[in-house]
Amino acid sequence: MHQTGMIEAALKRDRLILLAALVLLTLIAALYTVLGAGMGVPAPAMAMQPAHWTPAYFGLVFLMWWVMMVAMMTPSASPMILLYAAVKRKSEPRRELVLLTALFLAGYLLVWGAFSLIAAGLQWALELRGLVSASMMTLTSAALGGAILLAAGLYQFTPLKRACLRHCRSPVEYLGRNHRPGRAGALRLGLGHGAYCLGCCWFLMALLFFGGIMNLYWILGLALLVLGEKLLPGGDLIGRGFGALLVLWGALLLASAAGIV
Numbered sequence: 001m002h003q004t005g006m007i008e009a010a011l012k013r014d015r016l017i018l019l020a021a022l023v024l025l026t027l028i029a030a031l032y033t034v035l036g037a038g039m040g041v042p043a044p045a046m047a048m049q050p051a052h053w054t055p056a057y058f059g060l061v062f063l064m065w066w067v068m069m070v071a072m073m074t075p076s077a078s079p080m081i082l083l084y085a086a087v088k089r090k091s092e093p094r095r096e097l098v099l100l101t102a103l104f105l106a107g108y109l110l111v112w113g114a115f116s117l118i119a120a121g122l123q124w125a126l127e128l129r130g131l132v133s134a135s136m137m138t139l140t141s142a143a144l145g146g147a148i149l150l151a152a153g154l155y156q157f158t159p160l161k162r163a164c165l166r167h168c169r170s171p172v173e174y175l176g177r178n179h180r181p182g183r184a185g186a187l188r189l190g191l192g193h194g195a196y197c198l199g200c201c202w203f204l205m206a207l208l209f210f211g212g213i214m215n216l217y218w219i220l221g222l223a224l225l226v227l228g229e230k231l232l233p234g235g236d237l238i239g240r241g242f243g244a245l246l247v248l249w250g251a252l253l254l255a256s257a258a259g260i261v
Contacts, residue, residue: 061120061123061124064120068208069115069116069205070112072223073226077193077197079230080168080175081105084104084186088101099186103186103187104190106190107190108190108197109194110194115205119208137213138210139210143257143258148207149207149247150246152203152207152243153248155243156203156242161199165235165236167196168197169231175189
């Protein structure tokens with residue numbers, strides 16, 4: 001009995017350490033975002049002078065997007081990461097467990113790194129065409145803003161969205177079907193989970209172009225929405241309800257841009 005109690009205490013301690021590490025990662029990424037993500041101006045007061053796009057500046061914008069995605073998406077991915085670690089804890093020594101869990105998380109974040117690369121390139125292209133404000137990092141076109149809101153709202157009702165959200169809400173099923181042994185398997189599993197998560201949330205993240213890429217209230221609101229969709233009972237209903245609001249909002253903006261209302 002004494003040995004069993006010691007094992008249970010060790011397992012509980014490992015879970016707390018991993019959870020603390022995930023919280024710390026999220027807080028560091030959030031703090032970096034709040035401080036302006038290397039742009040030189042704190043995010044709550046973000047108003048930059050138009051920048052000359054160079055490879056170095058593009059890299060900074062890419063890093064800004066990626067760190068922001070880490071802060072926004074890690075909390076909702078924590079149940080899957082903790083479950084993966086719990087499964088591996090039964091068969092792997094502690095050092096290997098830490099490495100496998102790190103590789104799983106790295107695979108997940110690499111997917112959002114790819115998204116961030118595309119988002120930074122899109123920001124560059126939109127800014128060069130005058131469709132994104134260089135000073136506030138928001139869309140300058142009401143019609144384009146309305147179209148993004150409408151499209152994002154409609155996406156919430158698509159079969160792809162529902163399938164990806166169902167996966168994100170069922171970590172046990174995902175690990176049971178897709179588990180692979182070894183370090184390569186851990187990375188691949190993280191990449192797969194990241195791909196499902198991206199399919200679920202990419203259009204919501206695209207709303208940052210509308211609300212403001214460095215608007216902390218918008219960032220926090222979207223992060224809470226993603227968390228609610230994935231973790232709360234009836235999260236799918238939360239997502240569809242928000243989608244209906246986006247459709248209405250987008251339709252009103254488009255009507256206003258067309259001079260109908």
